[in-house]
Amino acid sequence: MAAEDTGDYQKVKEAIFSKYDINEEVYRQRFRDPDIRPGESPKEFYNRLKDLYGKWIQPEKKTKEQVGDAIILEQFYRSLTPELQVWVKERGPKSAQEAAQLVETFQAAWRGARSFRFGASAKSFTSHGKSSGVGGGPKELESLKSGDGFVKTKLTTKPAL
Template identity: 60%
Template sequence: MHRGARKHKPETQPSEEPCAGEEELEAGASAMAADTGGEDVTEPTLRDLTGILQAFMGLQEAREVKLNEERQKQDQRFKALQHQFQLLQMEVQARTSPLPEPSPNDAGPEEDDIEDVKNAQATSASVRMSSGQSQFSLEPKLQKLTSDDDIEHFLVTFERMAAACRWPKADWVFHLIPLLTGKARSAYVHMDVDETHNYDDVKTAILKKYDINPETYRQRFRSLYVYPDESPKELYVRLKELYGKWILPRGKTVEEIGEMLILEQFLRMLSPELQVWIKEHDPKSAAEASTLADVFVAARRKGQPWSNASFKDKNACKPASSRHHQGSATGRAH
């Protein structure tokens, strides 16, 4: 029996060698798979290969989606820059091309025709006014920013003209860019490319370049100065405008506005040094400012004034004490 078995084994060996080789390849390909044991190794390894292939295909799909998103962003940037270039090109063409002069051979219109044209213009203007549409058929020619212009007045004028012409808010920045010069143009150039398409971001960057921020508006609002040629009505309008630029009430609740007023009054009652230190940390509420003030006071020696009133009293006492010391010193000298 043993001899027969030994003779039978070499006969079946050639037919089993390919299967053993396939099992080794499958076992090597499924090295990360779970150990199933026994002779049933083929089925789990095929599943593992299928899972690996599916995971690879999923990674490829995610990579393609990310690449498509990047392409879309680049296309949007390119379209925005192309639109900006077209606006600049149109402006240059409008400024460089002369107006056509009337030919001397052309006969002038008769008086009846002139009256008909005037009536037609008046009718169309009334129709546009009644329908709520703008009566400006041509875009206004805005002057560039000069060194003598007030940047805030310039931007306010531009915004009112843009609103009157009913320009889309998304196109305001493309109309504004050709008008910028000097510091304003420098502020725009040094902005991030993704932020240059938004008018509000461009406006904020320009005002920041001119050191104009909510704190500037707050100081102007609290100032008691009245311009020599300013009427009471103009003073009211100016204060209302400064309040809006300082508080920015649009979109804020009554509690948030009240918190801003409390924070302002809280800072005014602190010593100048403490005011500067807290403003450097930019607290968003009076409660946060009070916490910062406690940290500041605890870090200083005990008894040092932290309120504005005590700070003024201490400074008021300094000259008298210094004069006393000077007088005693001079008395000893005599």
């Protein structure tokens, strides 16, 4: 930051947010997984949640449709398997519709009817390549439905014969 810009509050604020990677996603995470601070009253907690919501959604800068799409996109992410959720987020879709298209593209690339939904019964698949790590056998990704309804994924290495 240039020395002459240090007197401009907005530029200083943007530089700090950029340096510490504080963005809408950080506020979304803080809004969705809030911690009640020691000694915090219900009214203070409510006000903090309201502030986090405003910083995440930024309703004054968006239309009603954009606010709705942000909430739909988040719910869409929450429905995906954790691995697919990361894959889609890495591609940075700007809307829920774009995220859905990315999931369809992913499914088409795998050419199967694998479930994309978290908690749904997912098919396991085997990678027939050799690993570069110790053991060197084929790896298998197993999806196991646990008693609580969640799909747990486990990577196992089969011994080389």
